Amino acid sequence: MNDAARRLGPAPSAEPHYREAPNNIEAEQALLGAILVNNDAYYRVSDFLKPPHFHEALHRKIFEVAGDIIRMGKTANPVTIKTFLPSDEKVGELTVAQYLARLAAEAVSIINAEDYGRAIYDLALRRALIQIGEDMVNIAYDAPLDMPPQAQIEDTERRLFDLAENGRYDGGFQSFNDAVALAVDMAGAAFERDGNLSGISTGIVSLDNKMGGLQRSDLIILAGRPGMGKTSLATNIAWNIAASYEPEVMPDGSFKARNGGVVGFYSLEMSSEQLATRIMSEQTEVSSSKIRRGDITEHEFEKLVGFSQTMQKVPLFIDQTGGISIAQLAARARRLKRQRGLDCLVVDYVQLMTGSKKSGENRVQEITEITTGLKALGKELNVPIIALSQLSRQVESRDDKRPQLSDLRESGSIEQDADVVLFVFREEYYVKNAEPRDPADPKYAEWEAQMEKVKGTADVIIAKQRHGPTGTVKLAFQAEFTRFADLADPSFIQYEEP
Secondary structure, three states: OOHHHHHHOOOOOOOOOOOOOOOOHHHHHHHHHHHHHOOHHHHHHOOOOOHHHOOOHHHHHHHHHHHHHHHOOOOOOHHHHHHHOOOOOEEOOEEHHHHHHHHHHOOOOHHHHHHHHHHHHHHHHHHHHHHHHHHHHHHHHHOOOOOOHHHHHHHHHHHHHHHHHHOOOOOOOOOHHHHHHHHHHHHHHHHHOHHHOOOEOOOOHHHHHHHOOEOOOOEEEEEEOOOOOHHHHHHHHHHHHHHOOEEEEOOOOOEEEEEOOOEEEEEOOOOHHHHHHHHHHHHHOOOHHHHHHOOOOHHHHHHHHHHHHHHOOOOEEEEOOOOOEHHHHHHHHHHHHHHOOOOEEEEEOHHHOEOOOOOOOOHHHHHHHHHHHHHHHHHHHOOOEEEEEEEOHHHOOOOOOOOOHHHEOOHHHHHHHOOEEEEEEOHHHHHHHOOOOOOOOOHHHHHHHHHHHHOOEEEEEEEEEOOOOOEEEEEEEEHHHOEEEEOOOHHHOOOOOO
16 A cells, blocks of 8 residues: 555545434324323423424324314324324334334333433434534535624534524424414413513503513613703613513423513613612612712711612623624523523613624614614514614704604614604703803793703603504603603592691
8 A cells, every 4th residue: 555545544435324314103103192192192292392393293293183173172092193193104014004003002101201202302302402503514614705703603513502492493384373372371470470561560650551571582772862861761671671580480491571571781882880879879879970979977988888688689680891792692592691681681772782883784784784683583582682773863953852753863763663763852951051140130030930840751752663552651750860661640649627
């Protein structure tokens, strides 16, 4: 053998190396037999096992049809099920009807059903991992021009996240029956939840009444001019959700929020320390300016220390990375959901984020990429995303300073992608700035009356809502604590007799 041949190594085998995808047909047969003999076996596996998890196509169909029959309150057995399966199909020498009878005849005990279900599920995940790995290798070898390595990493990470979260690795069509079942489940959850909300409570009753809470997978744009308090409202809502978190253990051992939720807060404008100071001020009613200056009493300091211990237990996670890209934000959100859980995301604010910055792309296109990415992320993670946004200066040039949808900066995509658009408007801010310099001015009394009327109030204008009414919600606003709250209902105020 010459050197070249020796370097090449031994000649390849004439027979190609073939590996079959992981599967266990016997486990599938045993589980289906158990279900056909005793339909209670179906309910032992139905919360985690779905038809696509079966390797054999006929087994998928049998499991799907059996499930439909059982959920309708009827009995699934070889006789009732065979009419819904292809009669001309053969399994070796057996017809489908004979195969069903064989499955039932050789059925195992219902006690083992869950173990067989878990084995089938785990093998399906392994096949899905192999598929993702093969796709990743093939794409990396082919290296298409429109998919740089970073995009491939993000796509693979998204597919792995889907697999880890939901036991699935592709999209595709969903049957209308499944969609209806999800809608009924949502209504049932709303019926049982505090306040009878279909979404997550914001902690502000009048806002919840108008919106039904924050709906999962919604992109909620919260916009306003500087000084209106949009960050304050976002931190109020984030804290209220995190502070009311009550976990519930699911059948597979994971946790789900019964009330409140785990909150991720991307603070691109303020540091985490500034954000924490704001929240402490809101909750302890100690002015944030006094906290920063250290101008506080011993009693106020004790309140701050006591509240800081409460803050440590609350599932509110802050990311203070400035200029974060939509891809980085999505990757970190997926990681947070896997490690700690996630029920709501807040982004403060959209205009401080960056897109992929493709050559020749202007800022409007970049904002479009960001809002489209946020909407897709909300659907992927199944959480509401509250994204803050600036308004253009054209508001200031109008006599009526109340914002409109057209005032959103780079508004086309923001307005289009949003499920809900909220504007924060404080008339007090503009009236205060219009104070006459001379108290002797005849207009001063008129200004005082106007100031008294709007002082301590704020309007949250619901300018767009896909699944609810638009309108205005009037709230109380305490500027020194940057806190929004429900206004007191005058009908509940009791006056003492003199």
